[in-house]
Amino acid sequence: MDSTVTLSNAQSFIELENEFGARNYAPLDVVLARGQGVWVWDVEDNKYLDMLASYSALNQGHCHPRILTALIEQAKKLTLVSRAFRTDQLGPFYKEICEMTHSHSVLPMNSGAEAVETALKAARKWGYKVKEIPENMAEIIVCANNFHGRTITIVGFSTESQYRDGFGPFAPGFVTIPFGDAEALEWAITPNTVAFLVEPIQGEGGIIIPPAGYLKKVREICDRHNVLLILDEIQTGLGRTGKLFAEEHEGIESDLTLVGKALSGGFYPISAVLSNKEALSVFNPGDHGSTFGGNPLACAVAREALKIIKDENLIENSMVMGNYLIQNLNRLSSPYIKEVRGKGLLVGVELKKSAGGARRFCEALMEKGILCKETHKHVIRFAPPLTITKEELDWALERIEPVLCP
Numbered sequence: 001m002d003s004t005v006t007l008s009n010a011q012s013f014i015e016l017e018n019e020f021g022a023r024n025y026a027p028l029d030v031v032l033a034r035g036q037g038v039w040v041w042d043v044e045d046n047k048y049l050d051m052l053a054s055y056s057a058l059n060q061g062h063c064h065p066r067i068l069t070a071l072i073e074q075a076k077k078l079t080l081v082s083r084a085f086r087t088d089q090l091g092p093f094y095k096e097i098c099e100m101t102h103s104h105s106v107l108p109m110n111s112g113a114e115a116v117e118t119a120l121k122a123a124r125k126w127g128y129k130v131k132e133i134p135e136n137m138a139e140i141i142v143c144a145n146n147f148h149g150r151t152i153t154i155v156g157f158s159t160e161s162q163y164r165d166g167f168g169p170f171a172p173g174f175v176t177i178p179f180g181d182a183e184a185l186e187w188a189i190t191p192n193t194v195a196f197l198v199e200p201i202q203g204e205g206g207i208i209i210p211p212a213g214y215l216k217k218v219r220e221i222c223d224r225h226n227v228l229l230i231l232d233e234i235q236t237g238l239g240r241t242g243k244l245f246a247e248e249h250e251g252i253e254s255d256l257t258l259v260g261k262a263l264s265g266g267f268y269p270i271s272a273v274l275s276n277k278e279a280l281s282v283f284n285p286g287d288h289g290s291t292f293g294g295n296p297l298a299c300a301v302a303r304e305a306l307k308i309i310k311d312e313n314l315i316e317n318s319m320v321m322g323n324y325l326i327q328n329l330n331r332l333s334s335p336y337i338k339e340v341r342g343k344g345l346l347v348g349v350e351l352k353k354s355a356g357g358a359r360r361f362c363e364a365l366m367e368k369g370i371l372c373k374e375t376h377k378h379v380i381r382f383a384p385p386l387t388i389t390k391e392e393l394d395w396a397l398e399r400i401e402p403v404l405c406p
């Protein structure tokens, strides 16, 4: 029997997803068929401005022609050897990403969650081998309202009850403190603390920006107690906040930095742990790995995706366009807006509770040709590709205004 499906209208695609797929997402009912730059088109050829950019995985824009070429050229040559053998892509990728990010060492994985897991393993091993804490006593401090991914270890230290519900038992060894509170970190550290894992800005948590000076204090506290600072820059990194990394806003350097999402410009799952100190050197052959991690296709894609961030001045554009967007959103006199906040092109519009949640505003924006998604019920996140122009932002603002200021 021929089970190939030919469909044209949106509803039939939605029905297929609903019939055969696990219901672990609640997407907006827009069925996309192609994308280019900041724009996407649905199956009925309606055009939308993508202001979510796949949670910052598309900093370089949809289907960037240079990344597409890199992908195709590499796919014709060699895609996977596993790490049993070496390739002519891995070393150059290592050198280029380390030089660009001022790192000493790198470990490539696939998803963001895997990069987080890798850093947790590195931190624990560093704790036992270098800091010499007693076996199985390692503690890692994390923040309330965090988002670091969806593995069982990671959701085990989430404070979002839905992320945890039904998935226990969880791994021990994690201690939760409030986000943005450096004093709480100082209090939570014990002789067995190996690391503090934190997002420079909480993205999924609602674009929460910590008080100025927070990361600087955190760095100083971690140094004083010989605790590794792990920054999860999977969402904030690679230009999103108007710097290559959000840590640069406070002039600090982490011990381990996690990147993912935009590392491939949306073509392929690629993540990495970047290390400035000895943390990654605790791994010996056989300690950790991934069949696809660091494969030549991933490396070729990531090399080009990183070059584009530099060649197209995406970091500066993120800063300039982000300021422009925030300024203009702040100018709206809306009965619904409680606060506009952001850094670079990571922007959150928090609505008053009386607005009844951000979802209906995202649906109304979709009708007008703007795609974005609510986060944490009351926040609309605007995070378009970093390639966006002033004209495109004006196009967006013209459509955002009537939705937020009826």
Ligand SMILES: *Cc1c(COP(=O)(O)O)cnc(C)c1O
Pocket: 055, 110, 111, 112, 113, 114, 116, 147, 148, 149, 150, 199, 203, 204, 232, 233, 234, 235, 236, 260, 261
């Ligand atoms: C998206 C995200 C992750 C998880 O990445 P996946 O690729 O979805 O596993 C981890 N941390 C942060 C801050 C993220 O935004």
